[in-house]
Amino acid sequence: MSADRDRPPEPEDAPPADSRSESSARTSTELLAVRDLRIWYGTDRGPVRAVDRVSLDLAPGQALGLVGESGCGKSTLGRGLLGMLPPAAATDGEIRFQGRNLIGMSPARLRSLHGPAHGMIFQEPLTRLDPLMRVSEHFEETLHTHQPDLTRDEARHRALSALRGMGIPPTRYRSYPHEFSGGMRQRIMIALTLVLRPAFVVADEPTTALDVLVEAQIVRILADLRRNFATALLLITHNLGIVAESCDRVAVMYAGRIVEEGDVRQVFGAPAHPYTRELLASTISLATTELHYIPGAPPDLVDPPPGCRFHPRCPEAMRVCPARDPVDVEVDVGHRAACWLHGPESLVPPGMDARLTQGAIGVADEA
Amino acid sequence: MAARSGSMRRYLLQRLALVVPMVWVLVTLVFLLMRVAPGDPVSAALGGRLSPAALAARRHAAGFDKPLVVQYGEYLRDVVTLNFGQTLTDNRPVREVLIDNGGATLTLTLAALIVAFAVGLPLGRRAGRHRDTPPDVGIRLFGIITYAAPVFFLGLILQLVFGVFLDWLPTSDQAGPVVQAEVPTRTHILLLDALLAGQWNSFVDVLRHLILPAVTLGLLLAGVLIRLVRVNLIQTLRSDYVEAARARGIRESDVVGRHAFRNALVPVVTVMGLQIALLLGGAVLTEETFNWPGIGSQLVNYLNERDYTAVQGIITVFAVAVVVVSLLIDVVSAVVDPRVRY
Numbered sequence: 001m002s003a004d005r006d007r008p009p010e011p012e013d014a015p016p017a018d019s020r021s022e023s024s025a026r027t028s029t030e031l032l033a034v035r036d037l038r039i040w041y042g043t044d045r046g047p048v049r050a051v052d053r054v055s056l057d058l059a060p061g062q063a064l065g066l067v068g069e070s071g072c073g074k075s076t077l078g079r080g081l082l083g084m085l086p087p088a089a090a091t092d093g094e095i096r097f098q099g100r101n102l103i104g105m106s107p108a109r110l111r112s113l114h115g116p117a118h119g120m121i122f123q124e125p126l127t128r129l130d131p132l133m134r135v136s137e138h139f140e141e142t143l144h145t146h147q148p149d150l151t152r153d154e155a156r157h158r159a160l161s162a163l164r165g166m167g168i169p170p171t172r173y174r175s176y177p178h179e180f181s182g183g184m185r186q187r188i189m190i191a192l193t194l195v196l197r198p199a200f201v202v203a204d205e206p207t208t209a210l211d212v213l214v215e216a217q218i219v220r221i222l223a224d225l226r227r228n229f230a231t232a233l234l235l236i237t238h239n240l241g242i243v244a245e246s247c248d249r250v251a252v253m254y255a256g257r258i259v260e261e262g263d264v265r266q267v268f269g270a271p272a273h274p275y276t277r278e279l280l281a282s283t284i285s286l287a288t289t290e291l292h293y294i295p296g297a298p299p300d301l302v303d304p305p306p307g308c309r310f311h312p313r314c315p316e317a318m319r320v321c322p323a324r325d326p327v328d329v330e331v332d333v334g335h336r337a338a339c340w341l342h343g344p345e346s347l348v349p350p351g352m353d354a355r356l357t358q359g360a361i362g363v364a365d366e367a
Numbered sequence: 368m369a370a371r372s373g374s375m376r377r378y379l380l381q382r383l384a385l386v387v388p389m390v391w392v393l394v395t396l397v398f399l400l401m402r403v404a405p406g407d408p409v410s411a412a413l414g415g416r417l418s419p420a421a422l423a424a425r426r427h428a429a430g431f432d433k434p435l436v437v438q439y440g441e442y443l444r445d446v447v448t449l450n451f452g453q454t455l456t457d458n459r460p461v462r463e464v465l466i467d468n469g470g471a472t473l474t475l476t477l478a479a480l481i482v483a484f485a486v487g488l489p490l491g492r493r494a495g496r497h498r499d500t501p502p503d504v505g506i507r508l509f510g511i512i513t514y515a516a517p518v519f520f521l522g523l524i525l526q527l528v529f530g531v532f533l534d535w536l537p538t539s540d541q542a543g544p545v546v547q548a549e550v551p552t553r554t555h556i557l558l559l560d561a562l563l564a565g566q567w568n569s570f571v572d573v574l575r576h577l578i579l580p581a582v583t584l585g586l587l588l589a590g591v592l593i594r595l596v597r598v599n600l601i602q603t604l605r606s607d608y609v610e611a612a613r614a615r616g617i618r619e620s621d622v623v624g625r626h627a628f629r630n631a632l633v634p635v636v637t638v639m640g641l642q643i644a645l646l647l648g649g650a651v652l653t654e655e656t657f658n659w660p661g662i663g664s665q666l667v668n669y670l671n672e673r674d675y676t677a678v679q680g681i682i683t684v685f686a687v688a689v690v691v692v693s694l695l696i697d698v699v700s701a702v703v704d705p706r707v708r709y
């Protein structure tokens with residue numbers, strides 16, 4: 001997290017930082033408050049702006065789904081929130097976790113949060129446990145690191161009850177990881193994360209590598225999390241159904257930005273952003289006979305399109321879209337979207353709300 | 368628990384059953400290689416030194432006048448009974464040569480292994496953990512030099528520095544002449560015999576003689592070890608379970624030591640097992656350089672004399688050593704890595 005890396009060039013028409021919707025200026029009940037977070041990777045081609053001025057809030061026990069196409073920065077955001085980025089990444093902005101800003105925090109203090117304050121569940125359960133260590137040793141090591149006063153018996157007791165909660169019988173406590181199936185290993189990983197009772201967990205596509213039945217089981221477990229442990233959850237997934245089933249809120253990400261965020265039922269029931277609508281339409285449902293897909297591909301994050309990142313693919317793009325960055329607008333209580341369709345009208349110059357045609361896009365890009 | 372130890376036993380039995388065909392293939396190779404050389408071995412070794420009649424008698428005694436298949440059968444019998452006949456040149460039982468000199472070679476190779484691990488593991492770990500830093504570059508350079516430098520050259524430098532200039536250590540033989548005469552032979556391992564006889568000074572003398580050859584041979588292996596440990600550690604440090612351990616807030620020293628380093632050693636055990644050939648080859652050269660009375664230097668002597676019977680016996684023992692070590696390595700892997708046992 002070296003902050004001395006090359007800054008990505010600031011877009012000229014960037015709105016001032018405080019022009020964000022007032023609704024996100026929350027009180028101290030927040031567990032996590034992210035403001036204008038930017039994360040970029042230094043590469044030979046220039047900075048990859050994987051997270052571009054993201055703001056969001058999470059209350060204790062709340063489950064937030066994070067969706068969006070591949071490569072739009074979901075994993076980067078999730079890892080950034082935990083201070084677990086690779087050395088090539090640089091960050092800027094503010095991540096206030098339990099009142100302390102993680103950005104600029106010393107590596108030692110950051111490490112002391114890993115485990116007891118927050119944890120991460122990964123996509124690949126098969127390779128996340130040390131093959132040379134018994135399941136019991138994983139738990140003993142984890143508990144001993146953070147609670148050195150715990151006796152062996154107490155640690156064992158804690159571990160077994162966490163495992164039992166995930167449906168792993170105590171008889172398997174001293175087994176090695178390779179003796180378990182993928183689904184069981186993911187449940188062990190979840191138990192290993194929850195045994196420290198963290199306040200916040202990021203789960204990055206925790207079921208992508210698993211089959212459908214196991215997936216349903218894991219989703220149920222994650223949905224139970226906030227009820228039984230008061231653990232806040234950021235659930236990254238491509239599966240909107242999982243979000244609908246297990247999350248309170250959802251954030252839709254496109255090209256490094258959160259384009260829409262709100263209550264799951266509100267967002268899925270009345271999507272405000274064209275990208276969310278396209279995303280929902282591309283989900284297979286029994287009602288559709290053919291597969292809808294969004295034309296084009298997400299942009300290159302080294303050189304993203306100006307203005308609204310989605311305008312080259314947006315069926316409703318207007319002349320203002322490539323010219324100016326859309327600002328967050330509260331479309332309903334606790335439901336925000338960044339799209340010029342929702343104004344604010346005061347920022348759209350006269351005549352700029354005309355439809356953008358294919359030809360006009362090229363011209364606007366030139367401008 | 369019972370199931371696990373059961374599968375371990377089954378694994379070991381399977382592995383043991385493989386030893387017989389492996390030894391068979393290797394000794395057959397040795398036999399064939401020894402016959403590829405043109406002419407008959409006895410005249411090669413003794414031609415011009417004995418009368419034709421005496422030569423024929425020796426040839427007959429060694430069995431070289433029999434058909435190849437019969438010779439092969441007798442050779443296999445020799446291997447099984449560990450009786451490799453008489454040397455052609457000095458007419459000693461080959462077994463006696465092996466027993467008299469084997470202890471010195473065993474001492475040297477074991478001491479070299481200790482040096483190799485004592486040098487290679489910490490340096491490889493350091494280089495892998497602090498990749499691309501000045502210590503890493505220095506350690507890699509050291510590893511390449513010790514691996515690439517010819518054994519006699521490295522040995523010569525050590526002899527010059529520690530033997531001649533500093534005059535700290537002896538550079539030749541396994542012990543001083545008095546010690547060699549005084550220590551009663553029991554195990555044929557001089558170091559052990561000195562200890563068993565309670566001759567503390569003799570023990571120290573043998574140890575002092577051992578240092579330079581052991582370091583020479585040990586550094587050769589340490590070069591391989593450094594590279595192996597470093598590469599594997601870099602890989603395991605990037606692995607998913609290491610990242611997951613960090614996400615649980617495990618201390619970095621534990622992440623490196625308990626997770627990354629231990630996992631990095633699993634392939635190292637296997638690859639080091641394959642280096643037994645390098646170890647034996649290096650032992651031959653080291654024994655030559657330091658006039659170390661092991662079977663390696665005997666092998667060189669008999670090769671120069673074209674004593675095929677002796678050479679065949681010694682090489683057979685080397686081949687068996689390779690098989691036995693590979694078995695041991697597999698056992699070690701099974702103990703270290705739970706996945707191997709299934």
Ligand SMILES: Nc1ncnc2c1ncn2[C@@H]1O[C@H](COP(=O)(O)OP(=O)(O)OP(=O)(O)O)[C@@H](O)[C@H]1O
Nearest residue numbers: 041048050069070071072073074075076086088301
């Ligand atoms: N270590 C890295 N170095 C350089 N670029 C990276 C690195 N990691 C990710 N990126 C780039 O950052 C962007 C966002 O990647 P990220 O993995 O966060 O996306 P994602 O939304 O999680 O995608 P997916 O759904 O495929 O997991 C991508 O363009 C990716 O190529």
Ligand code: SF4
Nearest residue numbers: 308311314321339340
């Ligand atoms: S801002 Fe314009 S281009 Fe972007 S999503 Fe809204 S309408 Fe489409």
Ligand SMILES: [Mg+2]
Nearest residue numbers: 074075076204
């Ligand atoms: Mg991802």
